[in-house]
Amino acid sequence: MAVSQQEFAISKEMLSEMHWTMLLSRRLDERAWVLHRQGKIAFHISGIGHEAAQVGSIFALRRGQDWLLPYYRDLAMLIALGLTPREFMLGLMGKQGEPSSGARQMPSHWSLRRANVVSHSSPVATQTTHAAGIALGIKMRGDDTVVMTTVGEGSTSQGEWYEGVNWAAIHDLPVIFLVENNVYAISVRQDKQMAVDSVADKAAGLGLPGISVDGLDLHACFSAVSQAAERARAGQGPTLVEVRVHRMTPHSSDDDDRSYRTKDEMEAMKREDPLGRFQQGLIQEGLLEGDRLEELEAQAKEAVEDAVKYAEAADYPQVEEAGYPVYAEDVRSG
Amino acid sequence: MAEVTLIEGLRQAMDEELARDDRVFIVGEDVGPRGGVFRATQGLFEKYGAERVIDSPLAELSIIGVGIGAALYGMRPICEIQFADFIHPAFNQIVNEAAKMCYRSNGEWTVPMVIRAPYGGGIGGGLYHSQSVEAFFAHVPGLKVAIPSNPHDAKGLLKSAVRDPNPVMIFEPKKGYRLIRGELPEDEEVLVPFGEAAVTRPGRDLSVFAYGMMHHYCLQAAEMVAQEGIDVEVVDLRSLLPLDRKTVLDSVGKTGKALVVYEDNLTGGFGAEVAAIIADEAFEYLDGPVRRLAGPDVPAMPYSHPLQDWFLPDPEQIADAIRQLAGF
Numbered sequence: 001m002a003v004s005q006q007e008f009a010i011s012k013e014m015l016s017e018m019h020w021t022m023l024l025s026r027r028l029d030e031r032a033w034v035l036h037r038q039g040k041i042a043f044h045i046s047g048i049g050h051e052a053a054q055v056g057s058i059f060a061l062r063r064g065q066d067w068l069l070p071y072y073r074d075l076a077m078l079i080a081l082g083l084t085p086r087e088f089m090l091g092l093m094g095k096q097g098e099p100s101s102g103a104r105q106m107p108s109h110w111s112l113r114r115a116n117v118v119s120h121s122s123p124v125a126t127q128t129t130h131a132a133g134i135a136l137g138i139k140m141r142g143d144d145t146v147v148m149t150t151v152g153e154g155s156t157s158q159g160e161w162y163e164g165v166n167w168a169a170i171h172d173l174p175v176i177f178l179v180e181n182n183v184y185a186i187s188v189r190q191d192k193q194m195a196v197d198s199v200a201d202k203a204a205g206l207g208l209p210g211i212s213v214d215g216l217d218l219h220a221c222f223s224a225v226s227q228a229a230e231r232a233r234a235g236q237g238p239t240l241v242e243v244r245v246h247r248m249t250p251h252s253s254d255d256d257d258r259s260y261r262t263k264d265e266m267e268a269m270k271r272e273d274p275l276g277r278f279q280q281g282l283i284q285e286g287l288l289e290g291d292r293l294e295e296l297e298a299q300a301k302e303a304v305e306d307a308v309k310y311a312e313a314a315d316y317p318q319v320e321e322a323g324y325p326v327y328a329e330d331v332r333s334g
Numbered sequence: 335m336a337e338v339t340l341i342e343g344l345r346q347a348m349d350e351e352l353a354r355d356d357r358v359f360i361v362g363e364d365v366g367p368r369g370g371v372f373r374a375t376q377g378l379f380e381k382y383g384a385e386r387v388i389d390s391p392l393a394e395l396s397i398i399g400v401g402i403g404a405a406l407y408g409m410r411p412i413c414e415i416q417f418a419d420f421i422h423p424a425f426n427q428i429v430n431e432a433a434k435m436c437y438r439s440n441g442e443w444t445v446p447m448v449i450r451a452p453y454g455g456g457i458g459g460g461l462y463h464s465q466s467v468e469a470f471f472a473h474v475p476g477l478k479v480a481i482p483s484n485p486h487d488a489k490g491l492l493k494s495a496v497r498d499p500n501p502v503m504i505f506e507p508k509k510g511y512r513l514i515r516g517e518l519p520e521d522e523e524v525l526v527p528f529g530e531a532a533v534t535r536p537g538r539d540l541s542v543f544a545y546g547m548m549h550h551y552c553l554q555a556a557e558m559v560a561q562e563g564i565d566v567e568v569v570d571l572r573s574l575l576p577l578d579r580k581t582v583l584d585s586v587g588k589t590g591k592a593l594v595v596y597e598d599n600l601t602g603g604f605g606a607e608v609a610a611i612i613a614d615e616a617f618e619y620l621d622g623p624v625r626r627l628a629g630p631d632v633p634a635m636p637y638s639h640p641l642q643d644w645f646l647p648d649p650e651q652i653a654d655a656i657r658q659l660a661g662f
Contacts, residue, residue, distance in 0.1 A: 067407075102440030111439045118406055119439040121430050129396050129427070133403020133411075140359070140385060140409065160426075163396035170391065324437075326475045328499035331441030 003209040003239070008060070008226040010219065015287060018059055018218065020296065022051045022275050025076035027300040028088055031308065032107075036253040040312075041092045045108050047073040049248035050180055052274035055080055056221030057178055057243065060229055061148060067116040067134055069127040069149035072108040073180065073247075077150075081115040085303045089311035096317045103317050124155040128164030128177070135173035135238075146232040148176040148225070153242075154185025156202060157193050165240065169208040174232035176225060177240045180215065182247035187260040203240040215243030216274040246272060338518050341511040343485035344374050344450070346518070347492035348412060352382050355410060358496055359386040362397055362414030362450075371416055372452060372511055394420050398427040398449065402435070402501075405447040410496060418453035418505060419465040419634075432501040433476030448495040452508035453481075454547050454597055456646050459508075460637035466598035466629070468505050472574040472607070478502040478528050479575040483549040485516040487572055490526030498528070507546035514550055531578035533585065537567035540591040540660055543582060543608055545571040548595045548647060555652035564660045574604055582608065583616050590621035591659050595652055600628040622662030627655045 010018070025047065032044040047054065054076040058068070063081055070077055075088070083099070090098040092107045100111040100119065111119030118134070120127045131149035138145050155161055156179055168175040179199045183190045196202060203210025209231075213220040221243050228239035246269040250257040257266075282288035324330040338346075351358050359382075360375055366389040369376030379387040390397045394415055401411035415421045421428070432445045455464030472479045478500055482488035488506065495502035507514070518524065534549070535556055544552045549570045556566035569585050571577065586592050592612045594605035609624045627647050629635070635645045 099442075101438050104440065105438055109438075111442055113439075113442040119435060119443050121434070121438070123426060123430060126399070126426065126431055129399020130403035130406060130431070132396075133400035133405070134407045135403070136400060137404045137407030137409045140404075159393075159423075160395060160399070163391070163393045164399060166391060166393070167396055167400055325441040326437055327478075328436055328441075328444040328446070331436065331444070 003211065003227070005211065006223060006227050008223045010222055012287060014059060015282065018055050019278065019282060019288065021055050021076060021080045022278060023296055024085065024300050024303060025051055025079045026275050027304050028079070028085055028307070029075055031304050032092055033249070033253070035092060035308070041107070042094070043106050043253055044092065045072045045252040046249040047075045049182065049246040049269065049274065050215070051076040052218040052278055053180055053215035053221045053243035053245050056218040057148065057225040060222050060225035061146065064115055066145055066229070067118065067147040069118045069120060069131045069134070069147065070110050071120060071124070071127070071150050071152065071155070073152070074110065074150055075108065078110055078112065078117065081112060081117060083112060085307035086310045089307040090314055093311045093314070094316065095311055095314040097314060102321060125151050125158035125160040125164070128161045129167065131175050132164045132167040132173055135168060135175045136171065138174055139171065144233060146174040146176065146229050148178055150178045150180060152185060153179055153181035153183070153190055153199050154188065154193050156199050162206070165206050165208065165238070168238040169206050172235060172237035175238040176228045176232060177238060178225070179240070179242045180245055181242050182245045184247055184251070186251040186255060187257070199242040200240060208238050208240055210240040210242070212242040212244065215245035216272055216277055218274070218278050245274070248273070335517040336520055337515050338485050339512045340482065340485045340488045340507070340514045341372060341374055343489035343518060344492055344506065345376060347489040347496070348375060348378060349381070351493055351496040352378065352386060357408060358410040358412065359388065359404070360412045360414065361388040361390050361401060363390055363392055363416045365389060365414050370414065372508065374414070374450070395424040395427050398424040398432065401447045401449075402427060402432050402445050405445045406443055410446055412448045412450060412496060415449065415451040417463050418451040418467045419462045421451055421467055425470070428471065428477070428501070429474050433474045436500070437476060444499055445501045446499045447501050448492070449501065449503045450492070451503070451505055452511070453505040454507050454509055455635040455642060456509040456547065458637060458639070458642065459635070461634035464635035466596070468574055469598055469602060469604045471503050472604050476501070477575060478573070479505070480528055480573045481505045481507070481545040482572065483507065483510070483546055483570050484514055485518055486524060487526050489518060490524040491528070491572065494525050494527060502528070505546070509547050510550060526572070528573045529576040529578055531572055531581040532570045533567060533581065534570045535566065535568040537565040537589065539565045539589060540593065540656060541567045541569060541585040541589045542593045542595060542652070542656065543569045543571060543605070544595040545574065546597070548597050551647065551649045552595055552652055554649040555656060558649065558653045559656050559660070562657070564656060566656060571608070577608070579611060579615070582611065586612050586616040587619045590619050591662065592620070593625045593627060593655055593659050595627045595647060597629050597647060599631050600626060601631050603628050622659055625655060625659050627652060
């Protein structure tokens with residue numbers, strides 16, 4: 001199913017908010033790596049290099065109304081949906097009040113009910129059928145809502161993923177299947193995951209449109225997801241969107257990527273940093289002055305410092321909290 | 335009161351719950367116009383339509399995964415897995431997703447859904463249409479697991495499952511679908527709570543614990559040995575998770591002897607947990623060993639009739655086990 005790509009305009013105000021979201025996410029992510037090296041946190045999994053794709057995509061939805069079933073690299077999406085720097089740091093440090101899981105899950109295993117972000121686990125692609133089920137509920141109720149779910153390209157090898165996409169295609173469900181393709185599933189390259197050049201090619205066998213866009217180009221991602229959301233809201237069914245990104249870090253704080261990729265490759269990636277690319281564009285269009293960027297950097301630094309101090313001072317959960325809530329009857333408010 | 339089959343009890347439960355709550359829907363393989371391969375959903379497609387009685391693709395994990403998603407959105411799915419043997423592709427969705435959602439989100443998300451599956455052998459189903467899988471799931475906190483042994487409990491447990499705010503699994507003894515008949519009130523709501531076993535035959539000499547088809551056989555065995563003067567108490571566990579420990583322990587406290595009967599492989603079957611609880615918490619009441627009678631430790635039930643019979647515990651074997659234990 002071919003769909004011709006349209007361009008969607010982004011207002012100046014939205015561009016400014018998008019930039020702030022990318023910048024803040026990047027500085028939080030960088031600090032997480034530092035905290036890990038300092039021995040202050042046990043684990044971090046990074047989204048550096050994915051930010052333009054994540055911010056471009058999530059801003060194309062009605063934030064707070066539409067639903068998101070993310071995966072662990074989606075820090076910038078969560079920041080766009082209102083996760084605060086303090087909340088992110090509470091999660092990294094496993095402190096009380098962490099909103100995703102009450103510090104039960106590892107960091108970056110998101111859930112944020114107030115923003116319709118659904119909890120996910122660590123085995124990959126398990127959220128894909130959940131997205132189809134939520135969309136089935138939306139269709140049964142006739143709600144004007146769409147669902148986006150994200151995975152990496154490695155996750156599209158899972159039967160879980162095919163089964164979820166197949167369901168949505170059969171029933172014309174309002175889902176956007178976003179695949180953040182950074183070419184690596186930990187150390188395994190794309191050519192050992194699939195025989196097709198692009199994840200978008202998989203859509204043909206499942207009967208939905210598949211498109212592939214440059215995930216370092218925020219505008220391209222915004223347009224692709226905007227169009228997919230329009231299709232979904234119009235009852236035309238799901239769309240598979242591949243965004244081609246760089247994973248500019250090891251897989252996680254427990255990985256060392258020097259064993260499977262070269263220095264040259266890493267250097268080339270840095271030259272294409274999506275944050276720098278977006279900022280250059282804003283400067284060229286006269287939407288970002290050098291002084292303003294310095295101010296924003298200072299604000300981001302302050303927000304990160306505040307969040308780290310806040311989380312360091314916060315209490316750990318009470319040990320009794322590990323005993324519940326196993327069942328819905330055990331859920332305690334407050 | 336009308337006498338109905340066990341499967342009719344299930345069908346009535348779904349019919350009534352679909353009528354009561356428009357969030358309830360059924361999803362599974364062949365549940366639509368076919369009415370299910372065992373006819374558990376017969377007539378429901380015609381009555382409630384294709385949007386509420388949904389024929390799924392032939393992919394079990396998607397039945398559960400889509401059900402979880404719908405439940406997260408506020409719907410009340412009843413997911414049918416055609417045979418318990420086919421539930422294994424959905425194991426990850428049930429154990430890692432449905433069961434852990436409430437805990438892992440600190441209660442922000444819950445999964446009110448029902449998973450129904452026919453289980454057990456004796457119908458010539460061979461290795462992959464005969465399995466007992468309850469022990470896998472009764473091991474997992476976050477799930478509820480129940481197994482009815484008669485039409486009343488089938489209806490009452492399934493209706494309770496639909497109204498429960500958690501993922502609930504109902505395993506249905508397929509050999510008993512039409513074999514086991516019983517009375518059902520016609521103008522009265524039938525609800526059976528989880529965590530309550532039933533003493534289905536009171537007795538003084540010895541306690542037998544079972545569920546599903548084996549419970550049916552235990553009642554027959556108890557009748558056989560009654561003529562020999564052995565007064566057996568039969569307890570239908572009904573709900574494995576949560577388990578009604580009190581009724582189990584009270585019964586052993588009264589009789590001093592316990593036999594646990596289950597159709598699953600002996601090793602690690604759910605009855606092993608029941609035996610462990612009795613050994614642990616009722617030791618001072620015991621006048622004999624805690625005995626288990628179960629299926630053999632071979633991979634699954636064979637097809638050929640004599641081989642199938644060799645696998646399945648039957649009333650005669652249960653009666654023998656009762657006689658042996660009564661001799662202590």
